[in-house]
Amino acid sequence: MERWLALELVSTIRHDGDGGVADDLATVSGTAHWIQEQGDLLAGHIPVGELAVDEDLRLAIIELRQAVRTLFARVVRPAPPSPADAHRLMTVDQATAHLNAAAARELVAPQIEWTVEGVPTARLLSAENEPYVRLVAALARAAVDFLSGPQRTQLRSCSAPRCVRYFVKSHGRQEWCKPSCGNRARAARHYRRQRMATDGGSAPP
Template structure:
C-alpha cells in the first residue's frame, strides 16, 4: 500500500484499542519518534536523523495536523468526518490559510545535478537554515499535493466503531482502513442484529 506523508500526519490521531483515542504527537519525544519514522517519505534536504522535536516544533506539527484533518473532513463530505474531531474541526477557511501559510515558510528551488560521468538528478535547494521550519513546511506541501491530487477522490473516513483514521480507498467496496476495523464493524453489526430490542 502506498504511503502518503499527509495521510501519515492525519493518522497520528488513532484508536488506542481500548475505546479511546491516542495521539502519536502528545510529547516532544513521541513527535521526534514519529518524524524519524517518516524518513523515507521526506525529501533528502530534510535530515530526520539530526532532528529532535522541541515543544515549538511539536505544537507547529499539531496545528498543521488540525488544518489537514479539517480539510480531509471537507474532502470526504458529504460523508461524515472522522469522529475524533467531528465536533471541533478547524473552520475550512482558517485551515486553508494555515496550510498555505505554513507551506510558504520555506522557499525551495529544484536544482539539477549532472555529474560528468553520471545520470542527471534533481535535488531541492533551500535558503532556510532552520530544519524545524523546513520540516513543517514540507509536511504542509505534502498536504497540498495530496489534497490537490487524484488520491483526494478516494479519501475516506473509516466507518468502523471507534476508528478515527482517514484512508485512501484502494478497491471498489472498501469501507475500512484495515482488516481489523472491518472485523470490528461486522461484529458490531452482528451484535446489533442479534440484540436488538423487539
C-alpha cells in the same frame, strides 16, 4: 501499500485499542519518534537525524495537523469526518490559510541531478537554514500535494466502531481502513441484527 506524508501526519491521531483516542504527538519524545519514522518520506527535504525536537516544534506540527484534518473532513463530505476531533476543527478558510502560510515559509527551487549512467532525479534546493521551518514547510507541501492530487478522490473516513482514521481506498469496494476494522464493523452489525431480532424489531440492512 503506498504511503503519503500527509496521511501519516493525520494518522498520528488514532484509536488506542482500548476504546479511546491516542495522540502520537502528545509529547516531545513521541513527536521525535514519529519524525524519525518518516525519514524515508522526508528524505531530500531535511536531514531528520540532525533535528532536535522541542515543544515549539511539536505545537507547530500539531497546529498544521489540525488544519490538514479540517481539510480532510471537507474532502469526505457528505460522509461524516473522523469522530476524534470533529467537534474542534478549524473553519475551512482558516485551515487553508494556515496550510498555505506554513508551506510558504520555505523558499525552494527544484534542481535536477543526472549522473553519466543514471537517470535524472529531482531535489529541492532550500533557501531556509532553520530546520524547524523546513520540516513544517515540508509537511505542509506534502498536504498541498495530496489534497490537489488524484488520491484525494479516494480519501475516506473509516466507519468502523471506535476507529478515527482517514484512509485512501485501494480498491472499489473498500469500506474500512484495515481488515481488523472490517471484522469489528461486521461483528457490530451482526450484534445489532441479533439484538433487533431478540427485541422483535426489524433488523437494519
